[in-house]
Every structure is written in C-alpha cells, then in structure tokens.
Amino acid sequence: MNNEEIIVSKIFDRFEFARDKIHVQKRLRIISDPFSREEFEQIIEYLHDELGFKIAHHIVGIDYGEDLGFIYMLGNDEHIIFALKEKVSKENPEINSMTKYYPSLLMHELELVDLFGAIVKDLPDVPSYPLPDGWPKGNHPMRKDWNPAYFDHKTMTYNPPAKEVKEDEKQ
Amino acid sequence: MSDNSSNRIVIPLGPQHPALKEPGSFTLTLEGEKVVNAVIGIGYNHRGLEKALESRTYIQNLYMIERICGICSHTHSVAYCQAIEEMCGVEIPMRAKYIRVIIAELERLHSHLLWLGVAAHEIGFDTLFMYAWRDREMVLDMLAELCGNRVNYGINTLGGVRRDIDDNDAHEIKKILRVLHNQISYYLELATNEPTLIARLADVGKLNHDDALKFGAVGPVARAAGIANDVRKIEPYAAYDEVPVNVITDDHGDVLGRTLVRVKEMLESISIIRYCLDNLPAGEILAKVPRKVPAGEMISRTEAPRGENIHYINSDGSDIPYRIRVRAPSEANWHGMKHMLEGSFLADVPIAIAAIDPCYSCTDRAIFVNSDNGESRLYDWKGLREYSIKWHRDRGLNIADIQIPMAKNYIQIQRKTND
Numbered sequence: 059m060n061n062e063e064i065i066v067s068k069i070f071d072r073f074e075f076a077r078d079k080i081h082v083q084k085r086l087r088i089i090s091d092p093f094s095r096e097e098f099e100q101i102i103e104y105l106h107d108e109l110g111f112k113i114a115h116h117i118v119g120i121d122y123g124e125d126l127g128f129i130y131m132l133g134n135d136e137h138i139i140f141a142l143k144e145k146v147s148k149e150n151p152e153i154n155s156m157t158k159y160y161p162s163l164l165m166h167e168l169e170l171v172d173l174f175g176a177i178v179k180d181l182p183d184v185p186s187y188p189l190p191d192g193w194p195k196g197n198h199p200m201r202k203d204w205n206p207a208y209f210d211h212k213t214m215t216y217n218p219p220a221k222e223v224k225e226d227e228k229q
Numbered sequence: 230m231s232d233n234s235s236n237r238i239v240i241p242l243g244p245q246h247p248a249l250k251e252p253g254s255f256t257l258t259l260e261g262e263k264v265v266n267a268v269i270g271i272g273y274n275h276r277g278l279e280k281a282l283e284s285r286t287y288i289q290n291l292y293m294i295e296r297i298c299g300i301c302s303h304t305h306s307v308a309y310c311q312a313i314e315e316m317c318g319v320e321i322p323m324r325a326k327y328i329r330v331i332i333a334e335l336e337r338l339h340s341h342l343l344w345l346g347v348a349a350h351e352i353g354f355d356t357l358f359m360y361a362w363r364d365r366e367m368v369l370d371m372l373a374e375l376c377g378n379r380v381n382y383g384i385n386t387l388g389g390v391r392r393d394i395d396d397n398d399a400h401e402i403k404k405i406l407r408v409l410h411n412q413i414s415y416y417l418e419l420a421t422n423e424p425t426l427i428a429r430l431a432d433v434g435k436l437n438h439d440d441a442l443k444f445g446a447v448g449p450v451a452r453a454a455g456i457a458n459d460v461r462k463i464e465p466y467a468a469y470d471e472v473p474v475n476v477i478t479d480d481h482g483d484v485l486g487r488t489l490v491r492v493k494e495m496l497e498s499i500s501i502i503r504y505c506l507d508n509l510p511a512g513e514i515l516a517k518v519p520r521k522v523p524a525g526e527m528i529s530r531t532e533a534p535r536g537e538n539i540h541y542i543n544s545d546g547s548d549i550p551y552r553i554r555v556r557a558p559s560e561a562n563w564h565g566m567k568h569m570l571e572g573s574f575l576a577d578v579p580i581a582i583a584a585i586d587p588c589y590s591c592t593d594r595a596i597f598v599n600s601d602n603g604e605s606r607l608y609d610w611k612g613l614r615e616y617s618i619k620w621h622r623d624r625g626l627n628i629a630d631i632q633i634p635m636a637k638n639y640i641q642i643q644r645k646t647n648d
Contacts, residue, residue, distance in 0.1 A: 085464075086463075089526065115539055115556055115561070116560065118541050118554040119554075131539065131541070137464065139530075139539075141541075160445075161443065162443075162564040164564070165563065184268070188275040199277065199280055206277065206281075
C-alpha cells in the first residue's frame, strides 16, 4: 500500500461511516464524498490530531443545488492534498469554524460567509471579506441562483425579475 | 510590568498603496515605534472572476484565467490547462511541456526582478531599484519576442502551446541570459556582502520555520524559513520531471533570507531555461482537446514565482466549468503577515509587507467595478486609443512625437552597456 492508501485505510478503520466514501484519486490526491457536519468534524479532527494533516491550503465553496458544499483542502508533510468535503442544507447552512485547528482558514471561512451565505460559528470579530461595505444583505454571489445581470451597481441593489407564476400554481 | 496602553496610538496605513502600487489597508496600533497590533484589510481588488468563469466555456476562460494576475499569468494558465488536459485524458507533446517551462522560468525571472526593485525602493536603495527594473525589461522583451506580449502572454492553450521556439529565438535568448547572469550574480554579491543592505534587511519581518508552517506560508517566504517546499520538485508538472531543479532555501527567516532566496532562484531559473533550450525535444506543440470536459473534479498545482498555486476545477460534463476555485500563493502568505508586523518597528512595515511579494489581485480573484462618476462606458480599441492621446495632449504631451526604440534595438543597447 502506498502512503495515500494507508491514510484512507486508517480512516476506514476508525470511522465505519466513512467506508467507501474516500478515494485515492492519484498520487498525492485523496478526495472524499460529502459528509454531514458531525461526520466531517470527527474526520477533520482525526486528520489534524493523529494523521499529521497540519496544513490547510484553502476551502472551496460549491453550490450543489439544494445543499452547499465546502471542500477543505488539507495537506501533510508528504505533500498529499486531502480534499475533505462537508455538505449542509441551504435552509440551515451552519458550520463550525475550523480555525481552532487551522488558523490560516480564517480568510477562507469569511469568504464562505460573504460569497455563499454560510453561517460559520465561532468566527472572531474581524471585518468581513471580500465583499465591499454596503453590499446588500442576503446576496451571496457565488450561489448559482444569483445572477450578476440583476445587480444594479449604482444603487447596490439586486433586482431579479418577478417570478413567473404558472397557471396551475395560481389555483 | 508596566502598562503602556495609554501610550498607544492607532494609525491607518493604506488602503492606497501602503507598500506597493496596490490597495490594502493596515490598521496598526503603536506603542512608541513598535507595532503591537495589526488588522489587515484586503478585498479591494475583488472582481468576481470565479463567478464569471462559471458562465464561459473552457476556451473562453483561458483569457480570463491569465488575467487573475498580471505578473504571474502563465502559472495560472498552466495550472488551469493541465487540470483540464488530465480530466480529458490528453497527454500534451513533450515540446509543449518544455516551452511551458521556459516561459514559466522567464516569468519567475521578471517577477523576482520586479520584487527586487520594489524591495530596494522600499528601503531607499533606488539605484538597485533602477538596475533591477532595467534588467527586467530584457526579460519582458524576451517574453514579447516569444509570445507577442510582455505580460498575459497567451502562450498556453488547452492541449499545449500556441507558439513554437525556433533556433534563432533560442540563440537570442541565450545571449540575453548571459547578460542577465552577470547582473544577477552582482545582485547576489550585494545581498551577501553589502553591509548596509544586510543591516537594513536582517531581522526585519521575521517568520521562523515553525510559524511559517503554522500559517501555511509558501514559496520564497517559506523557503527563506528553511522549508524546502517547491511544487516543481514535490509534484513535477510540465517538463519539470526531466529538467534538473535545485530548490533554494535559507534559514534567516527574515527579509534578508527572502532576498537571498529570490536572487539565487533567478540564477537557478537561468540554468533551467538554458537546459530546456539545449534539450528542447522535436515534434508537435499541440494536442487536440475535446470541447466538453468529462464530469469530475481535479486539483492542479504549480510553483508560481510567489509560491504554490492551486486550482480546483469541477466539471458537470458540459463545455462550461461548474466551479473553478483558485488559491493563489499570495492568499496563503497573507496569514503570516499579522505575525510578521506585530513586534516590528513602524519604519519596517512597508518592507515587511513588500517582502512577501503580495499580489492583491491574486488574493482577491474573485465583483464589479463602478466608474468614478457612477457611469459605465465601453471603449473599443480605437476609442481607447483616442482617449489616451487626448488625455496626454491635455497635459502637454504629444504621443505622436515620441520615438520609441524597437524591442530588439533596446536589447542590443543593453548588451553593449553591460559588455
């Protein structure tokens, strides 16, 4: 077994729920399927505390439709990139800050708040990033249903066209 | 222990050009001359690139990907292209891989020379600033000859490169590299032996080995703290698996260390370019890549002049990417900045900021620009040219009267000067 496979097997031995949901994509790449918030937190703690993944490169926010996905790109001394995914519903997009393990994730978590509308608990009181002051609340540009064509630069307002009501919905 | 809190003052540095000609705000709390707290505000260059990438085809995105950063545009297009090529199962020709390496190392040369000039300017050493930027022009001229552009080279495309390098190009590049090698060797001698320069840079902007790891520093910032991380070695891409690369490290962990690493890396880049020109494989420079990319995801990384550059690409099987996320190296190096500033002297703040070689545009990849008066105007090329001519004429400068030497003439002038 190579290093990547050893890491994956250790996770499978520890967490039965993770079995077959984490894959070695190629040399230096391990990619997981999306985990629930609770499952994700157990795995990331294990990766940080026991498997030597002390580096966090960044977080990729992704709009899965009904859900929001957050891909944490973690690294170890062997330069493996572990893409660990977390998925939460858009109705309740609450996650915990992982800055307790990785201080360098602060800016990336702030980005998830502004661009994807994630609610990140336990973030320190720092200025928002990266959207400008005066950006209208509830507008998260990286969500797929947010269309830049409806944003008015002068008034800083988002004005989508009125939703067409189908005939059967009227009744 | 004395309480000096009543002596503290807070000063804002920026957002206009705090160290470089780019926007960032630094709110510094001072106790005497010492910085005891620093709050960093960035985001002024956020342009909505990642959103824009989700509404254009993979080919159209090549243009935009190169414009993430004006200095290291090539490294972004390499990371992007190689991710898509791998997703499509396309192996690009070896000659194209070598050309990508040559352009990447020329990019590193001009980026490091630009940094050396900026750093020299920040410490009041403007002679070195002029020398470094004069030499950088030679590199930009080479890039213009090879690619057609000084920056945003447009050499990469999906499946390889768009322009070949012929024997005449190779011969000209080698001649210019000889001049550059002499110049850069002189800068290394300066950084190693010049007492004033060393005294000004040593122990400034400290980031030791453990802190560099903790804050995820990359590139010359990490290597100057003794961390031998270099993607060209860790995960060789393009032709780096065939080309000898020596990873340069230093253990100063300060601005002096970052200077030494970057200057030595320039000499290393020259060796790499020479090797590539001498061993350039014959053959095609382009392979065919399908318009639609198979569904899946890929993480691609390259060693940009400022460090590790990571692209994440997610495809839904169409000809438009579902998601692209770029983690540029500057984004990684910001985290250690607060740590570097706190405890330092106010006078050292500009050089400490400049020493990570921050690229604000890279960090704020991703909104929209309001013009000053709230109006938007779209210029075509002709209109833009006329606006430029009028702008200068209103200020007493007639552009038509200026005689600009051709690039090749300029290089010859440079060579004569340096010989």
